[in-house]
Amino acid sequence: MAQRPTDRWREQAAEPRSAEGTGFAELYPEPFVSATEQVLKSFESEVRALGSPSDDDVFAAVQRVVEGLNDVDESHDDCDYTTIEREDLCEFIDTVLTEAGIDLDGLAARRGLGRHEITDEWRDW
Numbered sequence: 001m002a003q004r005p006t007d008r009w010r011e012q013a014a015e016p017r018s019a020e021g022t023g024f025a026e027l028y029p030e031p032f033v034s035a036t037e038q039v040l041k042s043f044e045s046e047v048r049a050l051g052s053p054s055d056d057d058v059f060a061a062v063q064r065v066v067e068g069l070n071d072v073d074e075s076h077d078d079c080d081y082t083t084i085e086r087e088d089l090c091e092f093i094d095t096v097l098t099e100a101g102i103d104l105d106g107l108a109a110r111r112g113l114g115r116h117e118i119t120d121e122w123r124d125w
Contacts, residue, residue, distance in 0.1 A: 002044070002095040005088035008038040027047045029101055032072065032079040040092060041067035047100045055107055058097065059118070065093060066122040081125040 010033060013025035043065035050057055069089060075080055081089065094115070098106055108115045 001091055001100060004037060004040050005046050005092055006040065009033050009036075009085070011049070021110070027082075028079055028085075029076075031100045032076045035072040035076070036069065036089075039065060039072060040089075042068065043093070044096055047102075048098050050100065052072055053102070058102055058107055059111070062093065062097075062118055063122050066119045068095065086125055089125075090116065093119060 008026065009028055012049075013033070015024060021047075029040065043061065046061050046064070050061065052054065069081070073079070094104060097107075104115050108118055111118075113120075
């Protein structure tokens, strides 16, 4: 089962502050992490319920998770998904879909995309 990035973020938040005095918990406070986690949990549940989805079904689920993450990112002015966290989120989306038996290479190719471009149309983070 895919590990949610929020699990790792909470582990990092428990680590001591950096030499600059900034800790992960200050960069990613619990309300931001919790809101992100709820979006990811909804995505997992939706993908599990898809059964034998069409490409449109899969892209609709991807769109919902990406737009949900956009909302979280926009509603927490003091936080932003940085490069590493963006990569974590995209990897999670990829893993959840792959574990559900979705051929991401084929899915992306049928839309003229590379595998790692499936979130790009909606992603603001």
